[in-house]
Each structure stands twice: as structure tokens, then as C-alpha cells.
Amino acid sequence: MSVKLQNFVKNTDGSFTLGGKSFRFVGANVYELANLESAITKRIIDDSAEAGFTALRFWLFENRPVKEQIKRLNEICDAVNPYGIKLIISLADKWGYLQYYKIDEDWYREGYQSNYLNYVKALTGEFAQRDEIMIWELINEPETDNFNVFYDFAKAASEEIKKVNENHLLSVGTVGGVGDKFGSYFSVFNKSNFRKLYSLSSLDAVSLHDYSYDSGLFERLDILYRFKGELKKAERYSRFGSSIEKPFAGLDGYFLKKGKLFRFPLTLRWLWNIYNSRDTRFAASLKKPVYIGEIGFKNIPGRDRVKILDLDIKKKFESGVGGIMLWSFESQGWNKDGHDYGFGLGEGFENVVKKWNTNLNNESI
DSSP states (O other): OOOOOOOOEEEETTEEEETTEEOOEEEEEOTTGGGSOHHHHHHHHHHHHHHTOSEEEEEOOSSSOHHHHHHHHHHHHHHHGGGTOEEEEEOOBTTOTTSSSOOOHHHHHTGGGGTHHHHHHHHHHHTTTOTTEEEEEEEESOOBSOHHHHHHHHHHHHHHHHHHOOSSEEEEEOOOTTOOOBSSGGGGGOOHHHHHHHTOTTOOSEEEEEOGGGOOHHHHHHHHHHHTTOHHHHHHHHHHHHHHHHHHHHHHHHHHHTTOOOOOTTSHHHHHHHHHHHHHHHHHHHTOOEEEEEEOOOOOTTOOHHHHHHHHHHHHHHHTOOEEEESOBOBTTBSOOSSSOOBOTTSSHHHHHHHHHHHTTTSOO
């Protein structure tokens, strides 16, 4: 009786591997992929292959019965299979988008046991033999006021998933850098909780998000108040932030002409990258691969963000990152970003993506 040798992505001594060889990737976020009509989903996947992506990340939160979600994910796996595209799937969202419940401290303490846990066990267990799936994420961009409660949730949930599915990698959709609030507001500068979390043996890969290139205080406040639905306040911060950022845009342009990325000391961009580097080194010490689950560059008139992308990808892989997922691939009128980070076919991103995905595993970076 012959046995099919499946092509699961693995963690081998801290690196992603596929078929026993190094697997590094540049992919994209298509967060609405599982929440659309099947024909649209298929066209987005076709567009993604045309753009050269070798991985896709999307939401599969609990907003339908699990049987329907299983059907949708099987369709997605079937559609990406001919292209060899691997999937990163986020199972819940701190902000409650595209799921029927909100997440708070009580949910982390015990609420997840009555809904989420059964859902993720049924879902991940059903797909244990599908090698199109690379990583499951427990929750997208979690925040908590009580880290110990969150840690207990992450430990229990990840261990339960591992009981039904040992074939796929498991992570948490953390922001990393200076983006995770695991306690007080100042906990973003204390990495001890982040390190304790990823020291769990049931977690296989470390997730970072990186919006550092365009991040400033007012840009972060703009996004915060948009999430809260306070659009007028968000717009005021957006306008004020744009006026502050104009002088920096000139400096960016100057350095880009010289083929360099500008990170002015003591800015959020500078600080975020320092902390990302620390997280990457910490992951290496654990022998767990790092991937950038989300990275974005704003579409600012007159700025060559394709060149920025190319230079930043190079820096990321030189630092030891194993994969990069761009935010957000706007295809077929879906996966809209709303903060000027989105991009589509024909903007030049695909040329950079194809170059890197062709060369990444064939030469030293």
C-alpha cells in the first residue's frame, strides 16, 4: 500500500522548510478570502498566483457553522493547490471583525471554552492532512490587560489544537515590535511577556507585524479611533499626522535615490525596527522561525513604494526573517485596506514579489 508523501511546511532548527529544503516566502493578506462567493474567492486566488505570491493569509473566524467553514476552506485548499500556494489562517480577531462575538478579558479567562475552543478543534482537526495549510494563528493582533489570563488561554488552546493536528505549524497573530499590549499601556516596551508566550512548546513560529515605515503617533491614533468607530476624531488625527510627516517624506526620497531606507533616530519607525530585530534574535534562540504576518507601505503620491518594498524585503531576510506577508492585496474589489496600505495588480508589486520568490530559496540572502 503506497503512502502519499505530503508537502507540509515544517520548522527545522528555526527555519521554515518544505520537502526538506529551505522555504522562504513573500505572500499577501487577502483577509476576506473565506467570506466571499466561491467564484470571487477563486478569482482572487488566480490573481494572487499571477502576482507571484507563494503564501496567502486570511481570516476564518467563527461567523458560520463549522460545517460551512470546513466546506469553504476545502474549496480554498483545492484552488491554491495547483499553484503550490501555502495558507496562513487566523482563527479569531481581537476586534471582532467577521466573527459573531467580541473578545475581552472574560473571554480569555473562560468564554473561549464555550465557543472558540470547539470551533478551532473541529476545524484544525478536519484539515490535519491538507498540506496547503502552513500556519494556524490563534488570534489576530491580541491585546490584554492581564497577561497571565491570556497566557493560560494561549497555552490551553494551542495544546488542544496540537492534540488533533500535529502536521501544521501553530502561532499567535502577534504584532511584536512595540505593537503588543500585554498588560499596562507601557507593556509594549517590555518584551518579557512576548518571550514567555512564544516559549510555549505548543507554538511553532513567531508572528510579527510591521507598519513601522509609516508609523507615527498620530497615524496610530487615527487607526485606533477608526476601530472604535469615532471617525471624526480619527480624521482629525489623520490630517494632523499628514502635516507632520511631510518633512520626513523629503528625507525618505533623498535616501531612496541612494538605495537606502531612512530610519531617523528616536522615531517610532526606528524604535519598532529595533524591537523587531530583538524579537527575531529571540526566536532564533528558541529555534522557531519568524514571519511578518502583516507589513504595509502607504501609497503616498510621488513616493516609490515599490522600491521601498524591494529594499525592505532585502533587509528583513538578511535579518533572519523567514517569510513576509504584504498588507493588503486588493483584488476583485475586495480586501480593501482603508488606510492607503492596499495595492493591486499592475502597480509594480508583482515584479518585486516574483523576483524574490524566484531567488529566495536558490541563493544566500
